[in-house]
Amino acid sequence: MSKLSRRRFLAGSLAGCAAVMAAPAKNALASGNLAGFPDGMGVLVDLTRCVGCRSCEAACNKEQQLPAPDQPFDDYSVFDQTFHHGTQKRRPTEKAYTVVNRYESKLSDKPIYRKIQCNHCNEPACLTSCFVGAYTKTKEGAVIYNSKVCVGCRNCMIACPFHVPAYSYSSATDPVVKKCIFCYDTRVKHGKPPACVEICPSQALVFGKRAELLKIARERIERHPGKYQDEIYGEKEVGGTSWLYLSGVPFEDVGFDTSLQKEPIINNVKDFLATVPMVLAIWPALFTGFHLLSTKGKKHGEEDQHAEKHEGGEQ
């Protein structure tokens, strides 16, 4: 609740600034609502159960009608792929909204698999950084994207702490952001689980209300204290995400960024945003005052050059 009103306040004050410039305020207010919804859905990913079959990748490809992959989905040699001199594993791209990577950990004798996709943040940085409001956090929890208004500034890609959005750079006429949309249009909107969850053969993915998934995750940790890390990744990270992860090994061993802040990213920008209406309100009087103070009763400049200004400027 407090988040909601804070966000509304923020949007409202900025809309106020916009109104000062050209008054598009009515529309501006509508795009400000993006707090986490109490009944939002989510997915719990249990890395201890994932077997790395890649069937979620295949299901996603089919559901989202993505182009055929470079290597078939039953080719497990993709787990050996690395990029940029071995520093990077596979990541979501414009052709694949989700990828599964394989990791080794000292604490586990077998490899660990991790599915990567958009985590559908409660307060998404992509959404708050977008200057045309192309992103929407739906009440079902999905972060969806409207390619019809996207200008292509790619600020969302700068802002996303998980490096998720991809961009179709190869298109000259209609380049757009490509990312997981939680199968919103075809499934989640109608209460059905996303394609990847439905196909998962090992029940590594559970679809449900985020609040209930957190309970399930805590139960699993309590029931098997030696099996899980005592942490749910996504519960607090950048204000919480709809997708939550359980792991048997430390999260940094399987490629998670554990240094992320707990507050939403928009909080970092609020200090600056708060100064905006103040500058707009205070500067005019302040600097006009400076002008009057510093030029009162003085004659400056060449008469022929600026005679007309003294009439106009100092009345």
Next chain:
Amino acid sequence: MKYLEQEGIRPLNAAVKKNGKQWNLMEKLFLGLTLEQYVSQFIRNKFNWLLGIIFAIGIPLIIYRFIFGLGAVTHGSYDYPWGLFLGFGLFCMVPLSASGFMLGTTVELFGRHDFEPIERLALLNGLLGYLFAVVYLLVDLGQPWRLGYPMFYSFGPAAVLFLVGWHVATYLSVQVAEVSTSFFEWIGWPRAKQFVRKGAIGLTVSGIILSTLHQGALGALFVYAPGKIHPLWYSAPFQWLHFFVSSIPGGLCMVIVVSTVVIKTMSWRCDERFKDNLDKLTLGLAKGASMGLITYLVIKFIAVAHENEWVYLTTGWGAWWLLEIFLGVLVPLFLFAYGIHNKQVGLVRVAAFFTVAGIVLNRLNTALITFNWKLYQEVPHVFEVIISITIFAIYIATYRFILNRLPILYAWKAQPVEVTVTETVDEKTPIEADQELVGA
């Protein structure tokens, strides 16, 4: 121009010819030269040949980019969404164009009319810098034809970029109005000029407001990326102040650099008022710039102390940060101090060059070099570099085209002034005269 001066031809600087007739528009465009004279001096100028070569390579590449997409000319990376077009074009051009509002404030607001000879150059520098930042942006945007969307169609008012977009657009129109007075003099519409001049204070104050906010907002844009930018270049509470404060010496020093280039390469276009005052004004600008720089230095270290990031200074990135501060802030500060004290204008100009380079390095560090410091380093595509250089060359050509014509470096006169030609030509050494090239 040297050859033309010897023939007794002076550049056009007044509304009417010696015989009392009005110059027409074509004659004004050709600087009062005949077509033949104009073309021959244009070809004589070797800088035009360099520009020609850059355009011959770069403009086809820009067309290529719009046919085949960004992926064809940039590395089109998901991890590095912004490259040189924004890293240099937007984030460097905008602070270096803060000159417009700085000098506008000095002259119009604080009534320091002694800075008037250089005010118009500073205003033009601001206008063109912003204009070409937008050109870079248009090349970089995926769908540039939708640039107006955040203005009129679809709003994201909680985004910092929304503010940047609105303010840059509004400020561009303010700057067009500010520079338009020179244009109205040149084209001969005194009424329009008077109308704009009446709003001078209003325009200047809007300029300050908009500049404070969008210079800061460019910094605040990076606050969206905690953890991606190296902590030494990232400061959630102070980033916008760092960008705003550094834009002040950036803009002032850019005027010093541009005026240096102008006085060395096109002094024929500068009138006596500009030439006589330039040294004094350069020192004045340098004083302002050094106050900005020392403030910037202090708040940079305050940010390090605030987040307790001292330990990073011992790493490789820390050494790079210290080098940036040393070359871009400390060296110019010492040179300014010595140069201003001893009235050595040459030294001050070198310091200004260091400052400009320091600002560019800082913005590139923030946007590209330390961005994704935990990941791999991205090197820009060679086409991206060429296109960036080409747009900068178009910027220089436009800059020179306007300086050659509008009364920026000289005062517009209603009547032509009789000049004794031989005197001025004889005074010049061949080298000086050689450098005097009209160009466009």
